[in-house]
Amino acid sequence: MLKNFKVSFFLAHKSIRRGSIGTVILTVTIMSLIFMNLIFLPSIVSGIGETMNIMIIDYTYSNIVIEPKEDNLYINNVASIKKKINSLPGVVGTSARYMTGATYTYKDNFVGGAVRSINPVDEVAVTKIQTELIEGEYLSEADTDEILLGIDLAGTEGKEAEEADLGGVRVGDKIKVTFSNGAIKEYRVKGIFKTKAFTVDSAAFITEKEMESVLGLDNKASEILVKISRRGSEEEYRKKFMELGISEDIKTWKDKSAGLVGNVISSFSLITFISTIISLVMAVVVIFIIIYINTVNKRRQIGILKAIGIDQWAIIHSYVIQALFYCFSGIILGAFLLYFLISYMTANPITFPMGELKPVVEQQLIIQSIISLIAASFIAGLIPSWKTARENILKSIWG
Amino acid sequence: MIEVKNIEKTYIMGKVKVQALKGVSFDVKKGEFLAIMGASGSGKSTLLHQIGLLDTPTAGRIFIDKLNALKLSEREKTLFRLNHLGYVFQEYAILPELTAVENVYLPAMMRGERKELYLKSSIDILETVGLGNRLHHLPRELSGGEQQRVAIARAIVNKPKILFADEPCVSLDSESSKQILELFKTLNTELNQTIVMITHEDWHKEYSDRVIYMKDGLIEKM
Ligand SMILES: Nc1ncnc2c1ncn2[C@@H]1O[C@H](COP(=O)(O)OP(=O)(O)OP(=O)(O)O)[C@@H](O)[C@H]1O
Ligand SMILES: [Mg+2]
Numbered sequence: 001m002l003k004n005f006k007v008s009f010f011l012a013h014k015s016i017r018r019g020s021i022g023t024v025i026l027t028v029t030i031m032s033l034i035f036m037n038l039i040f041l042p043s044i045v046s047g048i049g050e051t052m053n054i055m056i057i058d059y060t061y062s063n064i065v066i067e068p069k070e071d072n073l074y075i076n077n078v079a080s081i082k083k084k085i086n087s088l089p090g091v092v093g094t095s096a097r098y099m100t101g102a103t104y105t106y107k108d109n110f111v112g113g114a115v116r117s118i119n120p121v122d123e124v125a126v127t128k129i130q131t132e133l134i135e136g137e138y139l140s141e142a143d144t145d146e147i148l149l150g151i152d153l154a155g156t157e158g159k160e161a162e163e164a165d166l167g168g169v170r171v172g173d174k175i176k177v178t179f180s181n182g183a184i185k186e187y188r189v190k191g192i193f194k195t196k197a198f199t200v201d202s203a204a205f206i207t208e209k210e211m212e213s214v215l216g217l218d219n220k221a222s223e224i225l226v227k228i229s230r231r232g233s234e235e236e237y238r239k240k241f242m243e244l245g246i247s248e249d250i251k252t253w254k255d256k257s258a259g260l261v262g263n264v265i266s267s268f269s270l271i272t273f274i275s276t277i278i279s280l281v282m283a284v285v286v287i288f289i290i291i292y293i294n295t296v297n298k299r300r301q302i303g304i305l306k307a308i309g310i311d312q313w314a315i316i317h318s319y320v321i322q323a324l325f326y327c328f329s330g331i332i333l334g335a336f337l338l339y340f341l342i343s344y345m346t347a348n349p350i351t352f353p354m355g356e357l358k359p360v361v362e363q364q365l366i367i368q369s370i371i372s373l374i375a376a377s378f379i380a381g382l383i384p385s386w387k388t389a390r391e392n393i394l395k396s397i398w399g
Numbered sequence: 400m401i402e403v404k405n406i407e408k409t410y411i412m413g414k415v416k417v418q419a420l421k422g423v424s425f426d427v428k429k430g431e432f433l434a435i436m437g438a439s440g441s442g443k444s445t446l447l448h449q450i451g452l453l454d455t456p457t458a459g460r461i462f463i464d465k466l467n468a469l470k471l472s473e474r475e476k477t478l479f480r481l482n483h484l485g486y487v488f489q490e491y492a493i494l495p496e497l498t499a500v501e502n503v504y505l506p507a508m509m510r511g512e513r514k515e516l517y518l519k520s521s522i523d524i525l526e527t528v529g530l531g532n533r534l535h536h537l538p539r540e541l542s543g544g545e546q547q548r549v550a551i552a553r554a555i556v557n558k559p560k561i562l563f564a565d566e567p568c569v570s571l572d573s574e575s576s577k578q579i580l581e582l583f584k585t586l587n588t589e590l591n592q593t594i595v596m597i598t599h600e601d602w603h604k605e606y607s608d609r610v611i612y613m614k615d616g617l618i619e620k621m
Contacts, residue, residue, distance in 0.1 A: 003511035010501075010508060018496040018537065304492045307453055308553065309481025310509050311474075393453050397488070 007310060008317035015294075015318065016325060023290065024326075030286050031330020031373070036338050037279045038369040039361060043342065045268040046360035048352070052198075052261050053253075055355055058128045059197035061253040062095070063234050064226040066241070068248060074098075074220040075248050081224065084244045090229050090237070093125025096221035098211040101180035104153065104204065106166040106173065111153060115177060115204045116222075117211030126227040129193055129200070136171035136191030144210045147175065147187035150201035151194040164202070177204075183214050196355050198260060224248075280376050287323045287380035295319060295388035302389055303396030316385045323381025327373055400593050401427040401450060401561065406459035408445050408616075419445040420456070421616040427561075430591040432583065434604050437613030443597045444565055446613070450595070451484060451563045452476045464560060481509055485554030487564040493538050493549050499525060500534045503553045510557070517556075524552045528582055544575030551579065555586060562586070564596040568603070580606045 016024060057063060068075050075081065075096075082094045095118060102115040120139040124130055129148075130138045139148055155165025169175060171189050178184045187206065195201055212218055228237055234252035241250050295302065305315055342359050349356035388396070408420040419442045427433050435443050448454040450461055452468055461468045463483070471479060486492075493502045500521050507517035525534055528548040538546050547567060554562055564583070568576035584606045586592040596607065604610045612619040 003509060007505070007509050010505075014496045014501065300492075301494055304488070304494070306477065307480065307486055307488075307492075308506055309477055309479075309484075310505070311477060314509065394448060397492070 004311055004314040005317065007314040008321055011305075011315070011318035012321035012325065016322060024329075027286065027290050027326045028329040028333055031283065031326055031377075032332075032334035032337060034279050034283045034286070035331050035334030035369060035373060036341070038276060038373065039334075039338055039365060040341070040359070041275045042272045042365050043359035043361045044357070045265065045272055046362055046365075047357050048268070049261055049265045050360045051352065051355050051357055052264060053257075055195070055197040056257045056261070057231065057253050059132075059195040059200045060127075061256045062126045062225040062227045063231065063253055064228065064237060064241075065251050065253070065256055066224040066226065066246065066248045067251065068222070070249070074217065074222060075224060076220055078219050078221045078224065081246055081248070084246065085224075085226055085241060088237070088240060088244075090233070092227040092229050093122060094227075095119065095122040095126040095225045096208070097223050097225065098208065098215065098217070098220070099222040100211075100215065102204075103178040104166060105176040105178070106169050109155075109165070109167040111164050111166055113153065113202060113204065115147075115179070115206060115211075117208045118205050119208045126225045129195060129205075132193045132195045133191045134194045136189065138191055139205065139207050141207060142209065143190065143207050144213070145185075145187055146190035146206070147177070148191045148193060148205040149175075149189055150203045151192055152201040153204055154189070154192050179214055181215060185214065196353065276372075280372055283327075283373055283376045284380045287326060287377050288384060290326065291319050291323055291381050292384035294322070295385050299388055299391070299396045303391070303393050306389070306393045307397065312389045315389045316382065319385030320378060320381040323377045324374065327377035331370055331373060400429040400431070400464060401595075402460075402462040403427075403450055404460040404462075406446065406449055406456045406461065408442075408449060408454070409457045419616055420449070422459070423613075423616075423618055424459075425611060425618065425621060427593060427595060429593055430587070431609065432587040432594045432607045433596070434607035434610045435595065435597045435613060436599060436604065436610055437619065439599075441613040442616040443613050445616075447563055447565050447595065447597055451486060451561075452480055453486075481506055482557070483560045485557065485559035485562040487547070487550050487554050487562070487567045489566045489569050493546055493553065495538050498535045498537055499530055499541065499545075499549045499552075502538075502549055503556050506553065506557060521552070521556055524556045525549070528552045529578070542575075544571050544578060547571060547575070547579060548582070551582060555592065558590070558592075561593045561595060564594065566597050566599065568598070568600070576600075576603075 066075065066081070078096045082096060085091055085094050098117040099114050102113060104111050104113065118139070120130075120141055134151065139146060149169060153165055154169040155167050157168035166175060169189055169192075171192060173189050174186050175189060176184060176186050193201070226237070228234065234254070238250045238252060302315055306312060342361060346358045349358045351357070403426070404424050406420050406423045407418070410417040410419055423446060435446065437443050445454075449456045452471070455469065468479070494505070497505065500518070503521040503525060504517045507521065522531075522534060525531060528551055530545060530548055530552070533541060533545060538549070541549065551567070568579050571579065580603060583594055583596065587594055598604070609621065611621040
């Protein structure tokens with residue numbers, strides 16, 4: 001067995017070294033492009049998913065969302081819950097929010113939606129909405145007649161008829177808000193934000209103080225957002241919260257956004273799947289053709305090798321080794337090219353409607369791609385050489 | 400050394416049957432230099448392929464050193480060829496991607512011998528065939544006669560029981576042919592190498608001990 005392998009390796013080595021350099025370069029280049037293709041598109045899709053995840057965490061849900069138990073409209077004893085949570089190491093901040101149905105009116109435009117309240121100081125530790133103001137200022141704790149609007153709600157002048165916005169409200173304008181409990185109040189627009197995050201830009205925020213006075217509530221919340229320092233440990237913290245005796249509904253940002261990001265990713269996954277299959281088929285075809293042409297050209301030599309007593313499997317394996325050589329060299333070259341491409345794209349991200357897009361290369365994807373390329377090359381090297389080497393000796397030598 | 404008993408070989412090509420060997424029997428003694436001659440198409444190559452275990456006859460029996468060679472499996476035949484037989488073909492059947500010395504030591508490598516040993520014996524044998532200064536040349540850098548001598552070196556490096564040669568000089572000029580035949584003769588007389596060689600040149604038979612003449616798939620005279 002070992003001597004067979006030695007002979008296979010010897011023949012493969014000499015064949016590559018003394019064969020056509022052009023063929024080697026071309027094949028390795030194609031294999032490297034195929035490898036890049038296997039990694040690149042899924043990494044872009046992962047990048048899109050990651051961008052969306054970051055947006056969701058930064059602007060929509062933070063890491064963990066606590067909601068009222070079933071059938072309850074509000075969380076009770078909010079101050080004590082916040083105190084408990086904030087005392088845990090690794091918790092960066094908590095933000096309690098009220099949310100209630102509202103209709104906004106400005107001039108002839110009116111839009112239905114939900115108005116939220118925040119404690120401006122608490123919120124800063126939990127989301128990054130305050131960093132995305134494109135006009136005006138952020139709320140102060142004591143503001144009572146001021147409101148923050150998302151750009152999609154504020155709208156721009158000269159809007160399209162079907163757009164659900166207020167038709168170009170600017171900072172300083174006054175809009176009327178009709179709350180679901182019937183209260184009506186006019187607010188001055190203090191700031192307008194543009195996060196690009198899904199649904200956030202159609203939201204509106206007033207202060208907690210103001211909301212409590214409108215709703216006539218105290219120490220309650222519709223949701224409590226919790227920011228933790230280490231993303232990925234949400235589940236751990238969820239358990240800790242439960243151990244603290246918090247009996248409300250505790251959800252991670254993943255639970256909350258499962259539908260959203262999942263749908264986007266799964267609609268891409270068919271595309272990546274097709275692209276992966278095409279890449280692998282290409283790899284098989286390229287290696288197959290190279291090895292096939294090689295064995296056809298060397299039919300006579302293969303016959304001679306068999307005639308002088310070289311084991312048929314030693315011959316077949318020499319071609320499989322050549323195929324694997326093309327495969328490994330392609331992977332190595334492809335990995336280099338990919339590294340430069342990904343580094344470049346990480347340093348110079350593509351700007352997407354949702355935000356900046358950086359490719360995310362998952363380790364599992366690399367392993368999977370390497371294994372599938374090796375498998376493809378193995379099969380594509382084995383079949384043509386096996387077919388040729390099995391031929392009758394005299395037929396291979398003299399046709 | 401070799402006993403050939405009533406060998407027949409029929410090629411079936413669609414509906415046409417070609418009887419290339421119609422019942423051939425003869426013996427070759429150890430250390431004998433046998434020449435096979437005859438008209439083109441008389442079945443010389445076919446006969447050599449059968450006794451060289453490169454093909455399987457339709458009928459008949461072949462014993463090599465008392466071993467019933469046709470009872471061997473394909474794998475055993477391959478091993479037998481590797482360990483006990485040597486071949487020199489019509490055209491220079493050496494591998495273009497291997498140097499002279501690599502071509503010679505490949506079978507030894509397959510046998511699992513140690514590199515120091517087979518490298519030395521391969522160099523020695525190449526020196527014997529007069530290619531001591533061509534060890535690391537690729538076949539395309541060698542003349543036809545030199546390539547054929549590499550093939551001979553490869554065939555004899557393992558001291559095979561029998562050396563088979565099918566018109567080894569056919570593509571060589573008479574000077575190179577002479578060198579090859581002298582080499583065969585030396586191997587035969589000095590090392591007692593058994594040789595079975597096909598040729599169609601009358602003057603070649605001077606080098607052999609005995610000649611078998613073939614005609615239409617049968618032995619005409621011997
Ligand atoms: N693979 C084959 N299929 C069919 N017929 C074959 C095959 N090989 C040889 N023959 C036929 O068998 C006969 C003997 O052929 P063979 O090659 O043994 O002749 P030869 O004596 O070696 O001739 P030459 O001197 O031209 O080499 C010929 O009629 C040839 O056409
Ligand atoms: Mg012939």
